[in-house]
């Protein structure tokens with residue numbers, strides 16, 4: 001009986017299998033027509049990275065004709081502007097992260113692989129990846145993924161400038177784990193300095209915190225640490241009060257050089273009042289496990305004993321991007337060069353955004369020169385005023401950075417001509433326009449117009465822009481909406497990327513923040529701190545993190561920061 005039952009079961013299994021296989025063949029037949037795939041196949045977009053650029057791309061993409069494969073070594077998005085707050089427990093690490101699988105629209109098919117891309121092969125349209133865990137029964141960690149479109153948003157890594165000892169002895173502040181490590185090390189330093197059997201010099205060294213780099217991250221960390229020490233730690237470690245020292249080393253002549261002069265001056269004065277030792281013009285040359293050596297502009301060397309160093313001197317290129325740049329002939333650059341549509345130069349269907357990419361400024365300037373040449377129809381070197389105005393407005397429309405530059409500096413020649421043109425409004429008078437002179441004037445713009453800053457703001461705007469382009473890819477194929485091509489006929493499918501600067505903050509501690517908003521509007525003090533709270537609460541990627549961050553701030557107001565080392 002048992003055998004009969006097994007035979008019946010097997011027969012049923014065979015029937016089910018053959019039925020399934022016929023369903024599968026039917027499905028296949030409707031999918032392919034004589035072996036040729038029909039148009040219904042979804043285009044595969046591979047997205048590398050889950051940072052600001054990647055997350056905003058995912059959050060915006062809203063076209064079900066794509067299948068998105070996200071690959072990143074971390075399965076969450078981290079709100080980096082709050083990392084300095086995580087270093088001192090003002091905000092908890094889990095409050096600033098959101099699982100990447102929660103980000104993205106429901107109608108877009110998305111899957112995630114927790115792995116690092118180690119090689120990009122544009123010829124075979126594949127990315128090669130390595131996971132931390134074994135991915136098959138052999139425990140192999142490598143695998144490859146095909147793509148139709150590749151979006152590179154791998155960000156950048158901390159730059160050590162190859163200074164000896166930095167990698168081994170300094171803390172970086174780039175990832176959530178870095179912030180957690182810094183938090184433990186700060187508390188460790190206080191615990192170690194409280195142990196018996198140490199002399200005062202030794203305790204002082206342990207409680208000497210050095211920050212290298214006077215940019216926004218270094219300055220914010222120094223002020224957070226100052227507040228943590230003075231508001232919370234000195235109450236718990238009263239003997240340490242007179243031993244703690246915070247030093248900020250900056251190679252340039254001022255801190256916060258990308259901010260308005262008023263902010264720089266205020267920050268330097270406030271730090272001096274707070275007892276933070278700001279050493280300007282100090283270039284670190286070597287670090288060992290107990291001392292940091294710096295050189296001043298005058299050539300003097302000094303050696304400073306330290307307990308902990310936080311290194312925050314800017315960003316460098318990731319190895320996978322370096323390797324890719326070599327493959328495509330961009331080996332001598334700092335970041336992947338793209339055009340203004342964020343397409344990687346020299347590649348098809350590959351886009352790069354955020355900190356790993358930069359819009360090729362020199363190419364932009366060549367394009368501007370080409371616009372002039374094109375406008376100069378008879379090649380006589382003269383344009384009518386109306387033609388000139390048209391050309392200038394076309395340039396300023398496409399290249400807002402040039403417009404900004406012209407407005408702020410007033411460039412000899414071009415602005416004079418513009419003023420003249422305005423006075424003559426509507427006039428058809430011809431002006432002599434020497435194309436060669438113009439080109440050299442544009443080279444001047446090239447060297448002075450700043451590249452887009454490496455910020456979350458730029459990365460997020462680029463992610464949104466690119467997702468919107470992907471959403472409208474098919475429609476715009478038929479009805480292009482971009483500007484007229486400089487080379488070749490017709491229009492570009494999309495308008496080029498335009499950055500809208502919304503302002504920047506520099507928290508300076510003691511519930512004071514400096515804010516520089518568009519139109520060079522500067523505000524410093526307690527009111528800007530409230531603006532900072534509201535902007536950063538509103539910028540959170542989810543309601544969950546918004547609630548967590550706000551409740552962390554309230555907890556800190558009521559109970560202070562937690563100094564347990566767990």
Ligand code: FAD
Nearest residue numbers: 049050051052053080081117154155354355455456457459
């Ligand atoms: P990231 O956000 O760095 O993301 C890169 C992603 O790529 C990560 O998910 C990473 O895991 C992944 N990745 C790395 N290697 C690989 C690989 N090989 N394969 C696949 N994936 C990979 N900007 C502001 O605008 N305002 C601020 O207030 C501000 N404060 C900051 C404070 C701190 C402490 C820091 C560190 C940065 C701050 N920034 C701020 C800058 C901002 O965080 C960056 O400019 C922004 O993160 C860049 O976004 P991104 O997507 O290019 O790179």
